Amino acid sequence: MKLWKYILIRVLLVIPTLLVLLSVVFIVLRMIGDPITAMVGMKAPPNVIASLREEAGLNKPLYEQYIDYLYNLFTGNFGTTMAVDHRPVLDVIMDRFPATLELTIAAFIVSVLIGMLTGIMGGWKRGKLDASVRIYSIVSYALFIPWFGLLLQLVFGVYLRILPTGGMADAGLAPPRYTGIYVLDSLIAGNLDMFISSLKHLILPALTLGIVLSGVYTRLLRNNMIDILGQEFILAYRARGISDSKILLHSIKNAFIPVLTMMGLQFAILLTGAILTETTFSWPGLGTMIVERIQYTDYTAVQGAVVFFAIFVAIVNVIVDIIYAFLDPRISY
Amino acid sequence: MSGEELLKIKELKVHYYTAKGIVKAVDNVSLELRKNQFLSIVGESGCGKSTLAHAIPRLVRPPGKIVSGNIFFENKDLLSLSDEDIRKIRGHRIGFVFQDPFTSLDPLERVGDQISEVLIEHLKIEKKDAKERAMELLNEVGLTEDRYNYYPHQLSGGQRQRVAIAIAIALRPSLLIADEPTTALDVMVQSMIMDLLQSLIKKGMSIFFITHDIALASERSDEIAIMYAGKIVEQGQTSRIIAEPMHPYTQGLMAATPDIWERKNVTSIPGNPPDLANPPKGCRFHERCRFAMEICKEKEPPLISLKGRKVACWLYSDENGRDN
């Protein structure tokens, strides 16, 4: 089948993409300046810096470092953290990754739901409603995540006192670890209190990130809807006596397909937002991990986390492309 | 010609409200169509043919609006029906085929499903039965049943137009409106599609056919209406009009049609059609007419009956509306 060939090629294309991303990370982390000095600060004693450099493997010639770096990554060796715990970096990342995944998936759902709802309404109804939809898309795009998050904390956490302002669960209600995704783990454990606690902690961060990202979907869907509704096949549907509700469904389907191609890129923005959201809500994910490890001068951990982000982004983009290929019959492989 | 009356359009006006002004795309058009009749509307691009066709099942979209007139179809006044009632007539009693089969089918739905959908919508039948019927329809328009699962982009232009016709005739409408259904296709395919349309007359349908090609219209239709700048200027039995075109515009159209059998000189009509937002006073054709008289610039000619047809031209009537 042609489709399978396309998928295979798309999967193989990940390798050069990854190579570019990993090289960029390498260049940035090793060639712009001295990473250890950058993290420790200028005032550290020279012998401390020297031993840290030694530990991070920064004393070899650059090309050797590059080969080591790629070799280690492709064999799945992310090194050992240099501060606090001295554990394998990948273990530390895997501790934190589920929290980021939980937040981003929840925020993604929120943003797509809100974006689709508003965008479709604006494109279908036009008029005054459309104007407010357009304004919504611009304002939500301009929202600054920490500020919006703090506003929500202030309203729901400080004044109304109905939702927690940080963390993933109340003390004593953290579920046993199966997947690391609290909402899921509490369900697996079959503990309702734990589930409610983790859900309550998820609401504000997911809303913050989700609403800020929804504007892009709103805008895209609105424009696509208007575009599609003006096309002749919609008039043809009307000429066939098809009911408005069915025409709406057809036009949503058509308007949604191009949005899918955007989702891969949108995912990078989602992760950027996740770093800020995690910091705002003390959410123990990869974003806060990077910020912490920079403070500990933990070079290998920072590098590992950045590389992990790169791999994650590359894989998500492939998945989105493959889903797209399945959904759009017109795609030429 | 005998036969029961199926469609009667009376003094129809359709305007587009644009930034440039009001475009009178259909201006006082009256027409009749009987059962089992093939009527062609012929005119240059922009004269309001599509607008007229869209107006019948009330498909005119903003900024367009049906301003006045009546459309009687199967003894119903279409313009006074509720939105829900007109929707039940569309696709069921009136089929519609668009000019461009590339854009008139949903690119994301299998063509067979698009046929089934219209059957399910109007007949409320099971999906399985609809599918069976859709396959029969595919056969009827000359496609094999395996095309059911094809997407529009996997079919050729002619095949797509066959699908569009299958959808339009799925519910055996009494009226089929076809808006330049062959313009986007090559000549061989064009004549096959025309054969298909003509065969529908025998199945009890009437055809409201739009074209800019008077030769095509004369080959296929029982009756011809010539449209110019939103108005009908000449209308009657095809054989009579072709044998003796009376309106100078009709004559011009015929002179502009190449004929491979007779080596005549093709002469195009000088000038361009008028701006419909700002039509000229009097007869709308007078600026391009070689017989133009004083009165043509002042007064609109009435549509009068003469020699087995209707014609609107001052050459054939005097100011009192009497025949010369």
Place this chain on the structure above:
Amino acid sequence: MKPASHGLFSRLISRLSKRFAGWRTAFMISGLSIVLSFIFIAIAAPILTPYDPTKGSYNVLLPPSAEHPLGTDSLGRDLLSRILYGTRTILIILALSTALSISIGLPIGLISGFYKGALDRVLSFVMDSIYAFPSLLLAIVIALMLGPSPLNTAISIAFVYVPTYFRMIRGQTLSIKSQLFVEAAIASGTRTRTILIKHIMPNLLPTLVVIFSINAADTILTEAGLSFLGYSVVPPTPDWGYDLYMGRYYLLSGYWWLSFFPGLMVVLLSLGFALIGEALGDIYNPRK
């Protein structure tokens, strides 16, 4: 009938007014007035406030009052002064980073789109890969390596937006190159440099303006994000994102103004550019 309007000027006006019809006008006017007010604030900051934004006092954590309209922060500094001077910081970084991204993205986009071929494919691939990477993370790492300063922040942000400029410029160049007048110039043997500078560059200007206004909204948010995480300018330089971060610790105790006002400024300035971008995007892309 309306009298036909003559003259280039009146025609221009009528065309503009048609293009700016309705909501677009509203977006454009509100966006421009926001951005212009911020520029005014940046210039007139010393006139607008009597306080030094970096000098502390014992009047810590005062709520908004007549003396301190937005209150004071945890070091007793007047919050209004910090916010007004903070406008300078962010606008300088915006200007610097934009100049940098354009001066890199424009030439390589131009060359890539004009010559095509293998170089173009490699460049496009690299740029697309970077484009898909979370921008803030990249900026954090670069800013970290370079150390905190307005110029370094501008460099790290500029790096993030080079792919955006590259992609748009490349696409535009491709489409301009295929237009008749450029093809004619190429066929008649005009020198490549002349074609690039005389024919293609001027036609890129509208695109640049549109990308700039959309990017500016994003740049503001990225800078604020960087400084919120502590990787932008060194304290006590007034900086909205950093002030927001510092105020966050007092939020739960009810000192809401510390974070609220700096964040509001970020949102307003970003909104101003986003509004202009929306209006311009509509004009150059009149796909309704």
